[in-house]
Amino acid sequence: MNLVELKNISKIYKTGAVKFIALEQINLTINKGEYLAILGPSGSGKSTLMHILGCLSTPTSGDYLLNGKNVASLSVNQLAKVRNQNIGFVFQNFNLLANLNIVDNVALPLVYRGIAKEERTKKAKELLTHFGLGGHFSHHANELSGGQQQRVAIARSLITEPDIILADEPTGNLDSKSGDDVIHMLEKLNRDGKTIIIVTHDEKIAERTKQIIRIVDGKIM
Amino acid sequence: MVRERRRIMLTILAIAWATFAISTMLAIGEGLRLNFAKTVANSGNNLLTFKGGHTSIVYLGLPAGRKIYLTKSDYARIANLPNIKHMTPVYSVFAKMRYGDKNLNKEALLVNEQYAKIHNIDLLPGGRFISKLDLLQKRRVIVLGEKTSQDLFPNNPNPIGLYLYFANELYRIIGVMQHKSEMMGRHDNDAMMNWLPSSLHKTFGGFQAIDSIDITYKNADRLVALENWIGRIVARNHGLDPNDENIVHFRDYAVRQENINSFFLGLEVFLGLVGLLTLIVAGVGIANVMFATVNRDTCEIGIKMALGAKRYQIIWPYIKESSFAMLQGGFFGVVLSGALVFLLGLIPLHGKLFEVIGRPKAVLSFGVIVVVILSLGVVGMLAGFFPALKASKIDPARAVSYE
Ligand SMILES: Nc1ncnc2c1ncn2[C@@H]1O[C@H](COP(=O)(O)OP(=O)(O)OP(=O)(O)O)[C@@H](O)[C@H]1O
Numbered sequence: 001m002n003l004v005e006l007k008n009i010s011k012i013y014k015t016g017a018v019k020f021i022a023l024e025q026i027n028l029t030i031n032k033g034e035y036l037a038i039l040g041p042s043g044s045g046k047s048t049l050m051h052i053l054g055c056l057s058t059p060t061s062g063d064y065l066l067n068g069k070n071v072a073s074l075s076v077n078q079l080a081k082v083r084n085q086n087i088g089f090v091f092q093n094f095n096l097l098a099n100l101n102i103v104d105n106v107a108l109p110l111v112y113r114g115i116a117k118e119e120r121t122k123k124a125k126e127l128l129t130h131f132g133l134g135g136h137f138s139h140h141a142n143e144l145s146g147g148q149q150q151r152v153a154i155a156r157s158l159i160t161e162p163d164i165i166l167a168d169e170p171t172g173n174l175d176s177k178s179g180d181d182v183i184h185m186l187e188k189l190n191r192d193g194k195t196i197i198i199v200t201h202d203e204k205i206a207e208r209t210k211q212i213i214r215i216v217d218g219k220i221m
Numbered sequence: 222m223v224r225e226r227r228r229i230m231l232t233i234l235a236i237a238w239a240t241f242a243i244s245t246m247l248a249i250g251e252g253l254r255l256n257f258a259k260t261v262a263n264s265g266n267n268l269l270t271f272k273g274g275h276t277s278i279v280y281l282g283l284p285a286g287r288k289i290y291l292t293k294s295d296y297a298r299i300a301n302l303p304n305i306k307h308m309t310p311v312y313s314v315f316a317k318m319r320y321g322d323k324n325l326n327k328e329a330l331l332v333n334e335q336y337a338k339i340h341n342i343d344l345l346p347g348g349r350f351i352s353k354l355d356l357l358q359k360r361r362v363i364v365l366g367e368k369t370s371q372d373l374f375p376n377n378p379n380p381i382g383l384y385l386y387f388a389n390e391l392y393r394i395i396g397v398m399q400h401k402s403e404m405m406g407r408h409d410n411d412a413m414m415n416w417l418p419s420s421l422h423k424t425f426g427g428f429q430a431i432d433s434i435d436i437t438y439k440n441a442d443r444l445v446a447l448e449n450w451i452g453r454i455v456a457r458n459h460g461l462d463p464n465d466e467n468i469v470h471f472r473d474y475a476v477r478q479e480n481i482n483s484f485f486l487g488l489e490v491f492l493g494l495v496g497l498l499t500l501i502v503a504g505v506g507i508a509n510v511m512f513a514t515v516n517r518d519t520c521e522i523g524i525k526m527a528l529g530a531k532r533y534q535i536i537w538p539y540i541k542e543s544s545f546a547m548l549q550g551g552f553f554g555v556v557l558s559g560a561l562v563f564l565l566g567l568i569p570l571h572g573k574l575f576e577v578i579g580r581p582k583a584v585l586s587f588g589v590i591v592v593v594i595l596s597l598g599v600v601g602m603l604a605g606f607f608p609a610l611k612a613s614k615i616d617p618a619r620a621v622s623y624e
């Protein structure tokens with residue numbers, strides 16, 4: 001069984017009377033353990049595709065089978081559950097919560113799963129230590145460098161042990177050294193068996209993955 | 222963050238003010254209502270008084286317009302009706318009352334021992350009302366009203382045991398009425414009145430009709446039936462048309478009591494609504510702060526959604542925050558209002574007006590507090606709910622892409 005199967009996915013944005021076709025008839029299968037880049041110029045629909053893959057939004061038409069289950073038309077709460085259980089997000093701007101320390105940030109997905117505080121904190125600390133942030137538990141995001149923040153974000157994406165990690169321009173806000181570190185971390189995770197999808201407009205990053213999906217004007221080339 | 226705090230503080234203050242307003246208003250309304258209820262009750266609870274009226278229908282060849290006088294035989298027959306709790310005949314007598322060098326025109330009512338119960342007459346310590354034995358033995362005893370006692374004995378607040386002359390006969394004073402506030406006493410005002418045993422009525426000579434009969438009834442639901450029965454008994458007894466509604470004149474205090482009560486209930490509701498309006502304004506204030514917070518938090522909410530927060534997990538913090546603000550403000554408001562109600566209670570109310578209407582006291586009753594808490598709860602929930610609903614409708618895909 002394929003991990004992800006997109007069938008004729010389209011996404012149309014309506015702004016007033018204006019319709020904009022962001023994605024058109026996308027067909028895509030992704031296997032478990034894949035390391036894949038979605039590559040395309042700005043405005044091509046990469047993020048839109050990633051949001052659908054991550055169940056942050058639903059397609060206007062088409063089917064999305066995740067682990068064989070159709071998630072294209074689930075309710076808001078059902079989608080939230082799928083995101084919590086199957087998806088880990090890494091964003092360009094890190095998207096850490098400013099008013100929580102990094103342990104609580106990493107542990108947050110487990111809050112929505114109803115895991116007890118002690119257990120989720122322990123797990124968050126283990127992950128942070130693994131990523132070399134053992135000395136920063138009480139720090140808030142704004143007290144860390146961009147590279148460190150993205151490592152916290154990766155730790156957070158992993159804490160629920162999801163099927164897929166979706167990374168949208170994960171190096172976009174980082175210097176080349178930190179960006180390299182992040183790519184190395186993702187590569188390592190893939191070697192350990194995680195399915196990783198990177199959204200990027202950077203050819204060099206895409207070339208390091210196992211498979212490249214090129215997208216232009218909402219269509220796969 | 223500091224500005225946020227300050228805004229929340231201001232709203233809490235607004236809620237405290239609104240709560241203060243609503244609970245104080247309700248307390249005052251409640252106080253007025255209870256006071257008047259008591260004043261009305263002082264004039265007699267479940268009280269029905271009636272006098273002879275006149276015929277208004279030609280019957281058996283007799284013309285309309287004849288005056289009807291209630292008799293002892295009417296009284297005896299009516300006394301057998303069910304639903305009557307207390308009952309007294311009332312004869313009214315005007316005569317000179319004399320003590321020492323004081324010689325005044327006074328009215329006395331000749332009544333039986335149940336009159337005191339019917340009209341809630343309390344006596345000063347050491348005194349008593351007319352008893353069955355007084356009636357039986359036709360003792361010359363008198364109970365003085367407050368006013369008469371003051372007129373005749375300006376320097377003796379409780380002249381029990383003294384003797385005075387009424388209509389040139391010597392009477393022993395057995396009781397003096399205690400002060401009470403009343404609005405609708407039977408004869409203007411019980412304080413002006415004096416009472417003698419009804420069995421003495423023959424000694425005053427003249428025409429021996431009963432001026433009125435005063436009763437209290439057990440069951441207010443059957444008041445109409447009771448009045449119908451009384452009318453028919455009197456009609457039959459006097460050989461009159463039982464369908465003539467003017468034979469007996471009823472004065473039914475329950476109706477007026479209900480009117481007054483609903484007037485004050487209306488006043489209380491009105492005051493409550495004014496308070497509620499203030500509370501709603503405060504609620505709109507909270508809602509605005511919450512909306513601003515939600516707008517500021519859009520990105521954060523999107524992140525939480527991306528991490529799997531369910532709808533209620535997004536909504537709950539906002540409901541909690543607004544309810545908490547409401548609770549804090551409400552607490553201060555109620556405490557403040559309680560303090561004011563207490564202080565108001567310390568103000569002595571003097572003057573003629575308060576003699577008549579009694580001394581109203583603001584009452585922060587259990588009911589008032591329940592109403593206040595319910596309104597606070599509902600307004601707080603709503604003030605949090607709409608911003609929270611907006612939060613839950615945020616599109617996470619857009620929110621996480623915010624820069
Ligand atoms: N919520 C929306 N409403 C209307 N139009 C949208 C919305 N989101 C995206 N779009 C449009 O859809 C198109 C694709 O957007 P998307 O964000 O997927 O592009 P992208 O490939 O991720 O670009 P970038 O590299 O700049 O991030 C763009 O033209 C964008 O303006």
Ligand SMILES: [Mg+2]
Binds near residue numbers: 046047048
């Ligand atoms: Mg994008």
